[in-house]
Amino acid sequence: MPIGDFESLVLRVLAAHRHPDSFVGGATVLHATADSWRYSQDFDVFHDAEEALTAAFGTDSAALRSAGFDVAPSGPVGPTFRRAIVSRGDARTKVEWVLDSAFRFFPVEPDLALGWRLSFWDAATNKVLAMAGRHKVRDLLDCLYLHQHHLHLGALVWAAAGKDPGLSPEFVLDWAVRGSAFRVEDLAEVRLGRPMDIGDIKTAWRTAVAQARALVDRLPPDEIGCLYLDERGAPVAPDPTAASFAKLRRHFGRLGGAVARVAE
Numbered sequence: 001m002p003i004g005d006f007e008s009l010v011l012r013v014l015a016a017h018r019h020p021d022s023f024v025g026g027a028t029v030l031h032a033t034a035d036s037w038r039y040s041q042d043f044d045v046f047h048d049a050e051e052a053l054t055a056a057f058g059t060d061s062a063a064l065r066s067a068g069f070d071v072a073p074s075g076p077v078g079p080t081f082r083r084a085i086v087s088r089g090d091a092r093t094k095v096e097w098v099l100d101s102a103f104r105f106f107p108v109e110p111d112l113a114l115g116w117r118l119s120f121w122d123a124a125t126n127k128v129l130a131m132a133g134r135h136k137v138r139d140l141l142d143c144l145y146l147h148q149h150h151l152h153l154g155a156l157v158w159a160a161a162g163k164d165p166g167l168s169p170e171f172v173l174d175w176a177v178r179g180s181a182f183r184v185e186d187l188a189e190v191r192l193g194r195p196m197d198i199g200d201i202k203t204a205w206r207t208a209v210a211q212a213r214a215l216v217d218r219l220p221p222d223e224i225g226c227l228y229l230d231e232r233g234a235p236v237a238p239d240p241t242a243a244s245f246a247k248l249r250r251h252f253g254r255l256g257g258a259v260a261r262v263a264e
Contacts, residue, residue, distance in 0.1 A: 003032065003113075004039055004191075006091040011114065013067045014043065014060055014095070018115025022047055022056040023108045025100065025118035030127065030142055032113065037145045038138065039191040042094035046118060048102040050079040057082040057097045103163060104257035105227055119257065121227060121235055124151065125160040129167075132175040137186040140205060141196075143176070147208045152237035154215030155228065159235075162225020162253055169216045169224065173209055180205060226250040233260030 003011060011028075018024060026044030030036065045060070047053040061071045064086055075083040080099035085092055106119035118126075124146050131139035147153040157169045180202065187198050218240045228238040229249040238245055251260060 003028070006088070007040070007043070007093050009067075009088075010064065010069065010086050010093055010095070011043065013063050013069070014045065015111075015113065015115035017056070017059050017063060018045075018117075020108050020116055021049065021052040023116035023118060024111070024114040025098075025123055025126070027123075027127070027138070027142060028114065029117050029120055029123035030146070035149060037141055037193055037196070039193065041138070041191055042096060045095065045097045046100040047097065048100065050099060053082065053097050053099055054079065057084075060095070060097070101163070102255045103253050104255075105159070105251060105253045107257040107259060121151075121159075122257070124156055125163060128153075128156045128160040128172060129163060132167075132172045135178075135180075137182045138190050140176070140180055140182070141190065141201065144201065144205055144208055147212075148204075151235055152212070152215060153208045154212035154219075155235065155237045157212055158216060158219060158224060159227045159253075170213075173212055173216070177209055223250055226252045229260055 014024070023046055024043065025046040026042075027040040028043055031038060031040045045056060047056060061084060064071050068088060070087045072085045072087070073082070074085050074094075075081075082097040084095050086095055087093075104119070104122045105125065106122060108116055109119055111117045127139060127142050127146065130136075131143050143153060143156070146156060154169075157172050161167045161169045161172060182198060182202075184198050187196065187201070215237070219238065220240070227235045229251045230236045231247070233249075235251075236248065238248055249260070251258070
């Protein structure tokens with residue numbers, strides 16, 4: 001769904017101060033398109049270094065106050081994390097400045113609305129890891145949305161495992177299933193773009209996980225951690241039984257990310 005009116009005002013101030021060392025990540029990147037299922041409930045500003053995080057927190061807070069917003073620091077304070085509640089009148093949102101690993105599939109990108117942002121596919125694989133690690137219904141919804149509208153859950157899980165050497169695709173899926181016992185009350189806490197039924201969500205999620213397991217089981221174990229790219233450089237769901245499988249580019253992450261090569 002489009003970003004809310006108040007959030008758009010906050011984001012306009014934040015975007016002016018983004019750069020390759022301080023960029024928007026998280027669900028905001030995933031929900032910037034009109035077909036998304038929910039509104040992002042906060043903004044995450046990512047940094048590769050503690051010094052960049054500290055500087056961004058100070059610069060952004062000052063800019064927001066100059067623009068007429070109230071900025072109230074909230075939660076723990078440290079070199080790797082800052083949070084503030086940004087408000088004006090009755091409207092409010094949350095902004096978090098966080099330290100994130102520089103290990104990425106693609107470089108960060110300039111964006112007209114966000115200033116600079118994490119690539120969509122890095123935001124998507126990060127979301128898969130978040131889903132397995134913290135068991136929030138919004139993460140499950142985001143992963144189901146990605147599976148149905150952007151890229152097969154199996155391909156996302158396969159790639160996401162490359163961001164954490166201690167994980168396997170099967171382990172991520174196991175934890176995703178264990179943490180999916182959500183109730184109607186949990187769904188009520190999410191800002192949805194349209195009505196959704198928790199029973200329908202769980203049914204669709206079980207189907208998606210089963211499909212992901214089936215794909216993961218057929219992929220070559222020595223290729224764990226890659227995205228499969230087509231001739232345009234776009235991530236696709238691989239079919240190991242197809243003749244075209246060998247032609248897909250195996251795109252692995254690295255520090256700073258790598259630009260996808262496009263076949264001529």
